[in-house]
Amino acid sequence: MTCLSACEQTPDSSKPAAAVKPTILTALVWAPDWPDQMHEIAAAFTRLHPEIQVDVQFMIGNSVEENLKPKIASNNLPDIFSVNPNRYTAELADQGLLADLGDTAAWDNMHDFLKADWTSRQRQRFGIAGGVATTLIYYNRDLFARAGISTPPTDFDAFLNSCTMLKKAGITPLALSGGFPNMLANGPFSSGFSNNIAAAVPDWKARIANGSLALDTPQAADIFARMKLLAERGCLQKNYMQTGYDEALRLFVDGKAAMTFQGSWAAGTLLRDKKFQSGIFMPPWNDAGRQPVPVIGSETGFAVGETRNKQAALLFLDFLYGPGFVIEQNKRQNIPPLKQLAGPAVVDQQIFDYVSRLENTEVSAGPYYSYLPSGTIDLLHPLLQDVLFGKKSPQQAAQILNQSLRDQAHTNNK
Known part of the structure; x- marks a missing residue:
């Protein structure tokens, strides 16, 4: 009986072990x-x-x-x-x-x-x-040829002239995602900052950190003014302030806009599998006679x-x-x-060659998200839209940005 009782208490090894919960x-x-x-x-x-x-x-x-x-x-x-x-x-x-x-x-x-x-x-x-991140302008070579543009523009006035030629040919010049201010900042703002500020102030990063970078200036206001000028000159698609990220890409891919201001991260979408030849060029946000300053970083x-x-x-x-x-x-x-x-992967040769040329550039600035304080990033997005909506002037926008950098530096350096 004792033996039988002990045998009856032996664990049933036929039962499956409890499953281990996954992480x-x-x-x-x-x-x-x-x-x-x-x-x-x-x-x-x-x-x-x-x-x-x-x-x-x-x-x-x-x-x-x-x-x-x-x-x-x-x-x-x-x-x-x-x-x-x-x-x-x-x-x-x-x-x-x-x-x-x-x-x-x-x-x-x-x-x-x-x-x-x-x-x-x-x-x-x-x-x-x-x-490796850079912002650039993708363009439709076929639409440029139809408008009589043989080479991409190399300064801002030439860029505006190209937009005029495209409009005369019945072509929308530039697809811009006004409804997604992240790309307004990555595009026109970052290029404007690199050409107007980084090119003129060698220690601009240190000045952002300590709050001494002056942006209540004509040069800073011009960053916003050039973006607004794109709209005033009719360079942008209809309803550009309601255009999101994906829609701006589609406008270019579908051949409904000759250019789009985008990042290297969109190369797979914008440079392949289309019915037209695509090209890229550095945003010509520089004045005539001056070298353009690229945006490149992480x-x-x-x-x-x-x-x-x-x-x-x-x-x-x-x-x-x-x-x-x-x-x-x-x-x-x-x-x-x-x-x-870890294995074979596709890299677009145009993008690869473009970035390779930029890596040893003496003067450059990273994308805006890499150097602006987080509080200023949050402020910049609606500020860019306010300029395009006409709620803020470029001068007011520059003053607000200037004050934000000073406030953020004061907070961060306490």
Whole structure:
């Protein structure tokens, strides 16, 4: 009986072991032009690591920072997320909110000339670039020829003249996404800043940091005035203030606009699989007789949060910049931030050659999101729209921007 009782209490080894719950990574991603590829990358990673699942969520609105601020405030930081290489993100790293990525394969494989963008004042290596970023003008060679334009313009007056010639030929000159102020800032603002400010003030970055960069000036007002002049001269499509990011791309791809002001990140969409020949040229936001100053730097990239899932997120980061990067690259065809890719990938030769020429330029400025304080970024977006709507003059916009930089420097340097 004792033996029988003991036997009856033996655990049933035929029952399956309890399933181990997978780790769920939260990934908050800025991917306006490659959401499908991000889902594909996440699925491929989970097939390789079935114990880890990736909950992909996409950022909305006009900036990375406006998506992150409420997450930080509510102590709800994602495990891996898109970030910009600016002071705001660097300070998150110095506050201990971001993981140091210096020991990852992704950091080791990133081009060395990009690493300074992603290193904080306390030497925290807080992010990996999404690509080498530059803003440029894509143009339809066939429509230029129809309007009698043999070569792209090389200064701002020549650009306006090209717009006039295109209009006379019944062609919409430029597709601009006024409803998506992120591209107003990446496009006309960044090019205006690089030519009007960075070219004249060698220590402009330090002056932004300490609040001494003067932008209540005619040169700063001219940044806004040139953008407004595009509208006043009829260079833009109808309803340009209601045009979003995707619609502006479609207008160009469908041959309904001769040019669009875009970033290198859109090369895969704008330079292939069309019924016309596309070209690119540096935005000629310079005066006649002066060299144009390019916009070039790091594209929005990724950081890992100091969360309980940090190790799994670091594993996903290396996959994202390993086999996963090829999936993304074959869609986007921009300039990879990596020394070596994990497999064959497509790079548009026009973009590659263009960026190669810019890398050794003596004077340049990065995209606006890499040097403006986060509070100024939030202010700049509606300010650009207000100028186009006529609610603010270019001079008023420059004064408001100037005050914002001073206020942000005062706050940050307390």
